[in-house]
Amino acid sequence: MMRQHRWRIRLKPKLILGLVLMSVVLTTILTMAIAHMYRTRMEDYYSQVAFDQASIAAQIIDGDRISDYYTTGEKDAYYEEVREYLLMVKQIVGLKYFYVVVPEDEVMVYIWDAGEPGEEGVCDLGDSDAYYGGGDELMHAAFAADADQVILITNNEEYGYLASAYVAILDSSGQPAALASVDVSMDMIDEQIQDFVGLALLITCGVLLLVVVLYYFYIRRILTRPLGVLHQAAQGLVEHQMDDLGQFTLDIHTGDEIEDLADAFQYMTRELDEYIRNLAHVTSEKERIGAELHVATQIQADMLPRIFPPFPERGEFNIYATMTPAKEVGGDFYDFFLVDQDHLAVVIADVSGKGVPAALFMVIAKTLIKNHAQAGQEPAQVFETVNNQLCSNNEAGMFVTAFLGVLEISTGRFTYVNAGHNPPLAALGGQEYDWLPVRSGFVLAGMENIRYRQQEILFQPGDSLLLYTDGVTEALNPAQELYSDQRLKDFLNSGVLTGQPLEEQLRLLHGDIERFAGGAEQADDITMLLLQINETTGGRDHGRTDD
Template sequence: MKNKLRLRPRLVLGLIIMSTVLVLTLTALGGAIYRRKMEVVYSREAFDTASIAAQLIDGDRIAEYRKTLKKDAYYESVHQTLQMIRQSTGVKYLYVVIPEDVQFYIWDTGEEGDEGVCDLGDTDEYYGNGYEIMHAAFSPDAEQTMLVTNGDLYGYLASAYVAILDSRGQPAALASVDISMDIINHEIQRFYLIFLMVSLGIVLVSSLFYYSYIRRILIRPIHILNEDTRKLVSDQMEALGAFRNRVHTGDELQWLGESFEHMTRELEVYIQNLAAVTAEKERIGAELNVATRIQADMLPRIFPPFPSRKEIDLYASMNPAKEVGGDFYDFFLVDEDHLALVMADVSGKGVPAALFMVIAKTLIKNRTQMGGTPGEILYDVNNQLCEGNEEDLFVTVWLSILELSTGRGIAANAGHEHPVVRHKDGNYELVLYKHSPAVAAMEGIRFREHEYVLDPGDRLFVYTDGVPEANNSREELYGTDRMTDALNTLQDPSPQELLEYMKKDIDSFTGDAPQFDDVTMLALYYNGPAT
């Protein structure tokens, strides 16, 4: 198993990321609010300073200074007063201009000789959108609008303009105040530093308390559950009954631990039951293997069965759908000239059918060896099987006694499949005739007999319903038509080759579909009387 990042480091990492995002977000938001507040404060201060300057200046004198460009005592007095205002308020520039096509200076409070200081009559170009803002401010009821500029000569400035009115109430000039934005930026940076440190401190302390709380209610209980479950795995689940819940948080984690404790106890019981069931299945499996061998041993399996009898070639096979099946075949000599052939199918499958099959096979063979026709034999066997048949089992039987010297035979069909006969130089064809009821279906039944003749070179094929009723994954049946086609495929096979080909063709048809029923077949070739 790969080593993955554990829960505690992941929680700590998540807490650090969350705290960092929170601090940065709060700092950015607080800085934006503080900047706006500082801008409002400095804007109000700038407009207040400009308003003070505008009120102390006599607007009627400005037109004269504009016209004559001559300074007098009043001019110098105002200049000194404006310088005092600039120095006391800390604004960067305080000046009076007339907004024309250019700015026409009346007063400028800068020290004489300083760069950018203008004297009476000097002009200067507008910066940014200063033309529009200054001309808009040049009215008695103008709105207060700040102009922000950033130039190489004057630097980063915010400017406020207030109209100076003459005695008629008409604007004569603009009292102008420039505040350095560097002051605001410095205040913002100072605010960021202080706010960041305070926020970090608060978040750090809060995070420590929160982590301690999470560790107590989440990490430690999960760690306990993890240790206990890993110990169970390392002990290969041998101590399931000893598992006890050690989590007592009073919440879902405790419920999880209690549920896991209950699950381990149930799992222990399940494993014990499973072990018992597995042992029982193994015992039953072993017994079924023995039963399979016993059943197989009950059917004739030595081929050729009668090496000294040249009148016939014979081969038979049985493939059960389960470990033991209900189909059976049999063949034996009743006497030196008569051969008994049996093909039967017991209702049901598995052990009950196999047990009934043993009884039926034994009764049929014993009764046949006592003599009589197939109908008489099945009559007696039927009555015996009906006695004590509480499970209502029955067996379909095709029983024939063939006279080897002549090829004449008598058959009784008790509800079984139609036999298939191939006459010499012909094809396999179904022999259709009316059947009697199955054996053990009802006591006292008389079974109809059917006579037939096999000529030298004729062949007989009998089977159970597992052949035509074999089905594939599409629920299609193998059927008697496909069966006879397969029988006629090979040119001149031996009985064994014929049955092996038939089984292969059935398996090819059914494919991956499970075998539904026992597949039992018998092939007999009649060669004629021995010479």
């Protein structure tokens, strides 16, 4: 709410201040221009009045008589006649001063000066006065037979605002005898201009006040109120209307860009609503799938024997295995189980592809292999049977590479068969690890009626066998290099593993693969099974004990 308040006192004053400023500038310029024009016109007008009266007087007055008045200082009837004429004109026309002077070098000497008897400041014949306000040059310029129109405009404390005209009175010989001078007061020009400016200001202020009030409501109606609605809608949207965006409406009908904005906002909100619904749907779907995948991973992990040591009472061998899926559920599996008291079966397999389809196929394959192996079939026979069973319902075209070996615990005889799987590594008779000689059969579930041939080897105490999937040898580093068969073999023979328990050996191997991958994402399941022979008790003995 604070933000809204601050925003409200910001937009309106801005617009109103702009309006006021514009009005002030406009009024000032207009008033000054009109006042200036008016003053110029009025000065011209009063100057013309002054000049006209001076010219008439100059025509009427007999110039030849002036030199007598000037030299003798004596008045006669004509003098009085002229004085009365001047006084009459002054009163009728409303002149400030009306006088006739002879301009001397330093002073001017009065001949006539129109005025009521006893009027203050009226000069008599022969009085002299100093020039004022640049009158000196102008009056001497006008004192000629063919002088230009001479107008003097002065404005001072003593005489006020004056327009003065000077016209030479010529004698019969055409020589200037005196100057007919008229002063017209123009003080009313200033007064009128003042009145005009005052009126202009009054009207401006009045109109401006009215306009500002109207403008205030106008702005509020077309701008601030719709914007406020938008603002509150946007805030309210986030605060409490998220659940009901589909019904979101904005009541703004200004018919301009603001309405466009509101429409766009409404459109956006409804689109947002649809998007959120979709997202929520997709998210819940993803969560459901994620949860199910998690359960699937758990089920798959539970299917592999994970309790070590699995046969604590059997000291003849040690076994340890791990499976690290690449995606949630993997296609790799390992298995080991006692077929009977003297036979241990070990299986490792890799279903083509990954994810749920591979995991489902893996379950079938694992179950079939275990069932048939536990029924006491020879390894090659197990694979031939399982292969045909897997082929019979395999629309998806999946297949499994698998290795199955059966150890006769008492003798160390190890019978094995390979269906397209990576050959295991074995350390035999104190030698280094090397690949077990393996005849590669075709993958399981690839094609019906494949014949598999089993092989045999005799383990001695101390021998080890590592079964692994291609997730180990084909682990990639960021430079897209394979971990490789060679690197695996070299690591096994590096001596690091010597004397370590099996669990630790596989942990170290896994660590080496991870170090090699250097943070690159694991592309395939990594599955390893390590079998170590501790002793062979001799078939006869063992068989008897077990029975």
